[in-house]
Amino acid sequence: MIAERHRFIVKTVAEVCFEPGDSMSNDTASAMDYNAHEQTYEGFINFSKVGTVAVLNIVLCLILFAFGGTAATVFGWLMLIANLIATAVGLALGEKGWIAPSAVFVLSGLLAILTV
Secondary structure, three states: OHHHHHHHHHHHHHHHHOOOOOOOOOOOOOOOOHHHHHHHHHHHHHHHHHHHHHHHHHHHHHHHHHHOOHHHHHHHHHHHHHHHHHHHHHHHHOOOOOHHHHHHHHHHHHHHHHHO
């Protein structure tokens, strides 16, 4: 009795979802827009490079805040602001965008060595 009910339910759902004579898919996928795909991939790679350097620079600034004195705290704030500006510039530059945040990272590293 229960099995008959289940068959009836499945048959009813199949009849509701598909019209007679329809196959599962009548449409094919459109051709891939390779240029847009390539631009998206390049943007993702650029964002990954710039973002990684920016996060490492934030870690250096946190080291300056935690273990340095007054000078290190001031330099930490300056490097944090410089990091934000360099990250924005780096994202706007494109493929070579990692260079601007890397320069700030090197400068932050030197300041961390000197003040901590």
